[in-house]
Amino acid sequence: xSSAPAPEALSAPLTVEFPFxxxxxxxxxxxxxGLRERVPLGVRTSDGRVLVPPVEYDPVTAEEIGELVxxxxxxxxxxxxxxxxxxxxxxxxxxxxxxxxxxxGADTALLHALDAPGPEAVHxxxxxxxxxxxxxxxxxxxxxxxxxxxxxxxxPEGRQDDGRDSSAQAAEARPHxxxxxxxxxxxxxxxxxxxxxxxxxxxxxxxxALAEHKTVGERCPSCRKVYVPPxxxxxxxxxxxxxxxxxxxxxxVTTYCVVNIKAKNLDIEVPYxxxxxxxDGADLALHARIGGIPYDQVxxxxxxxxxxxxxxxxxxxxxxxxxPDADYDAYKELL
Amino acid sequence: xxxxxxxxxVAVVAFGxxxxxxxxxxxSEVEMLLPVLAETLGQVGxxxxxxxxxxxGSSDYLAGRAFSFTMAxxxxxxxxxxxESHVEMDGAWALYEAxxxxxxGEAETALVYSYGKSSPGHLRDVLTRQLDPxxxxxxxxxxxSLAALQAQALxxxxxxxxxxxxxxxxxxxxxxxxxxxxxLRGSAPPERLLDADYLVRPLRGHDAPPxxxxxxxxxxxxxxxxxxxxxxxxxxxxIDHRVEPHALGVRDLTDSPSTRLAAERAxxxxxxxxxxxxxxxxxxxxxxxxxxxxxxxxxxxxxxxGALAANPMMAAGLIRIGEVAAxxxxxxxxxxxxxxxxxxxxxxxLVAVLEGDPR
Numbered sequence: 001x002s003s004a005p006a007p008e009a010l011s012a013p014l015t016v017e018f019p020f021x022x023x024x025x026x027x028x029x030x031x032x033x034g035l036r037e038r039v040p041l042g043v044r045t046s047d048g049r050v051l052v053p054p055v056e057y058d059p060v061t062a063e064e065i066g067e068l069v070x071x072x073x074x075x076x077x078x079x080x081x082x083x084x085x086x087x088x089x090x091x092x093x094x095x096x097x098x099x100x101x102x103x104x105g106a107d108t109a110l111l112h113a114l115d116a117p118g119p120e121a122v123h124x125x126x127x128x129x130x131x132x133x134x135x136x137x138x139x140x141x142x143x144x145x146x147x148x149x150x151x152x153x154x155x156p157e158g159r160q161d162d163g164r165d166s167s168a169q170a171a172e173a174r175p176h177x178x179x180x181x182x183x184x185x186x187x188x189x190x191x192x193x194x195x196x197x198x199x200x201x202x203x204x205x206x207x208x209a210l211a212e213h214k215t216v217g218e219r220c221p222s223c224r225k226v227y228v229p230p231x232x233x234x235x236x237x238x239x240x241x242x243x244x245x246x247x248x249x250x251x252x253v254t255t256y257c258v259v260n261i262k263a264k265n266l267d268i269e270v271p272y273x274x275x276x277x278x279x280d281g282a283d284l285a286l287h288a289r290i291g292g293i294p295y296d297q298v299x300x301x302x303x304x305x306x307x308x309x310x311x312x313x314x315x316x317x318x319x320x321x322x323x324p325d326a327d328y329d330a331y332k333e334l335l
Numbered sequence: 336x337x338x339x340x341x342x343x344x345v346a347v348v349a350f351g352x353x354x355x356x357x358x359x360x361x362x363s364e365v366e367m368l369l370p371v372l373a374e375t376l377g378q379v380g381x382x383x384x385x386x387x388x389x390x391x392g393s394s395d396y397l398a399g400r401a402f403s404f405t406m407a408x409x410x411x412x413x414x415x416x417x418x419e420s421h422v423e424m425d426g427a428w429a430l431y432e433a434x435x436x437x438x439x440g441e442a443e444t445a446l447v448y449s450y451g452k453s454s455p456g457h458l459r460d461v462l463t464r465q466l467d468p469x470x471x472x473x474x475x476x477x478x479x480s481l482a483a484l485q486a487q488a489l490x491x492x493x494x495x496x497x498x499x500x501x502x503x504x505x506x507x508x509x510x511x512x513x514x515x516x517x518x519l520r521g522s523a524p525p526e527r528l529l530d531a532d533y534l535v536r537p538l539r540g541h542d543a544p545p546x547x548x549x550x551x552x553x554x555x556x557x558x559x560x561x562x563x564x565x566x567x568x569x570x571x572x573x574i575d576h577r578v579e580p581h582a583l584g585v586r587d588l589t590d591s592p593s594t595r596l597a598a599e600r601a602x603x604x605x606x607x608x609x610x611x612x613x614x615x616x617x618x619x620x621x622x623x624x625x626x627x628x629x630x631x632x633x634x635x636x637x638x639x640x641g642a643l644a645a646n647p648m649m650a651a652g653l654i655r656i657g658e659v660a661a662x663x664x665x666x667x668x669x670x671x672x673x674x675x676x677x678x679x680x681x682x683x684x685l686v687a688v689l690e691g692d693p694r
Binding site for chain 1: 360361363364366369370372373381383384396399400406408409410411412413414415452454455456457459460461464468470471472473474475476477480481483484485486487488491533535536537538566573580581582583585588591638666
């Protein structure tokens with residue numbers, strides 16, 4: 001079969017969506033429960049620094065840490081970035097500033113959003129305070145965002161690596177026992193990513209031919225094997241396949257299994273047979289359902305042919321063809 | 336630290352890359368990769384399956400499919416099974432694994448490849464999924480916004496300004512005019528660039544890398560095998576990678592201690608380099624890297640145009656190593672530094688020092 005004109009590359013929407021479920025260590029558990037109770041907590045390292053948001057292990061020494069302290073809901077912006085076009089799921093839907101905020105009493109900064117009228121209203125060193133979410137359940141989003149605080153401004157010089165600004169010095173971190181009723185022990189963070197999947201040239205050619213009730217494999221120029229379905233490369237020779245070869249329509253059952261569990265959203269009565277089928281002319285078996293024969297009569301070597309549903313773009317299933325079974329030797333290399 | 340006498344020297348002997356494009360919807364990953372593999376192996380007279388070891392880098396999050404790299408393995412003839420490994424990282428880290436394999440004497444040649452197609456998804460959203468799942472990921476802070484926080488910190492500290500950042504963008508994209516693989520070539524002068532709107536202030540479009548699809552491959556060889564395959568092998572004199580604390584608010588975003596340490600361990604400060612390829616996807620990150628790597632004005636930085644000219648995810652770091660190796664191969668460099676990064680705001684950094692034999 002000669003090279004057909006390349007059909008336009010197929011593509012289809014693909015959404016990956018999952019609830020990301022994580023358990024919490026004792027420090028994270030206290031911190032996120034604290035947010036629910038509007039009590040911002042940090043953790044003190046052995047050299048006296050206060051980390052907010054707190055972590056379970058010292059980022060410098062890797063030592064396990066757990067001495068909790070309460071810090072203020074006010075703090076200082078250490079750096080910022082104006083986001084003119086908020087993206088889905090970001091904390092605010094109107095333009096806002098991303099900020100790193102060092103809460104008073106802390107030595108490290110927390111990332112969040114700052115609700116401000118515009119970039120001219122934001123600067124490093126500005127004073128901000130937490131705006132709590134109306135509904136809180138123990139997550140970083142219990143902080144709705146930060147908002148400008150009316151307290152004295154630290155100015156751009158408020159950001160110093162070697163010491164705290166004046167306001168932070170005034171607000172020392174206070175010991176906290178981390179005890180709350182009904183501690184949060186885990187988070188569920190929903191995640192959704194949207195893609196547009198395109199299968200590439202070889203699979204587009206295969207799917208386009210299949211819609212016309214033809215099964216077209218591709219031949220390796222080196223070992224001459226015909227791959228069905230083709231994926232563009234020979235996995236043995238590592239070279240591109242290009243020559244298209246029509247195979248089938250009939251084929252041989254090389255092996256099979258009996259399915260006894262009904263799949264969700266699949267309108268097929270169990271038990272049924274799912275089989276590997278080596279189409280005539282193909283060097284790789286594909287898999288499909290076998291119908292038109294009682295499940296306990298399907299056997300290796302059974303000759304089958306495709307059954308197309310009305311308007312179907314691919315075979316609905318394969319059924320026995322009216323011919324004798326194939327010899328084992330004819331398909332033993334394709335098992 | 337001097338090598339034990341029986342540890343072989345390892346060199347990059349071949350390098351190839353795709354023409355990086357904004358969208359390759361007409362190609363599957365393996366279809367994008369195949370010509371690059373064939374071209375790279377062909378430079379040293381090899382075909383698929385003829386190297387002792389194969390290591391690759393890619394990311395399922397870019398593809399939106401689990402175990403997506405297994406499809407790409409068809410391109411290297413992985414059946415019957417070959418000695419092969421994969422990292423869910425930039426190919427520079429795959430190269431590191433292959434380098435270790437050759438240093439231990441378990442292999443004499445290795446094929447390293449990596450690829451990334453950003454076009455199927457929305458990269459700024461996809462990259463949020465690599466962040467701390469407790470404190471960062473639920474806020475969906477996108478990659479440009481995080482880089483902008485770092486840029487503002489640099490501006491506040493007086494290390495750079497928006498005009499200087501535009502000059503970096505203009506220099507890289509002007510250099511890329513000579514690079515047929517680059518996705519973005521040429522630039523308006525810095526003054527004109529500053530007329531554009533902010534993408535995320537203080538970053539404008541020119542401060543950010545192009546989003547696109549691409550692949551790269553490298554062949555490594557040890558000792559005499561390298562000399563046999565390549566007229567002037569690019570010997571890896573040192574390579575090391577280090578990571579920053581994961582919490583952004585713990586780090587000093589204006590500095591990169593991990594880059595400095597990796598460079599020290601790779602021997603970058605033992606003698607001057609003539610060329611450096613820096614994996615700085617954002618203009619502001621070059622400012623950090625130049626300081627950490629102590630690069631003077633006499634060093635040619637990013638002659639390829641760097642990541643600002645083409646930043647195929649998972650390949651752009653490997654390309655930095657390949658670009659300096661290719662310059663050594665053709666005698667345009669004698670001692671060069673390559674840097675690769677991963678994660679937000681230069682989270683993880685790899686530094687390699689490569690040399691050619693004296694001419």
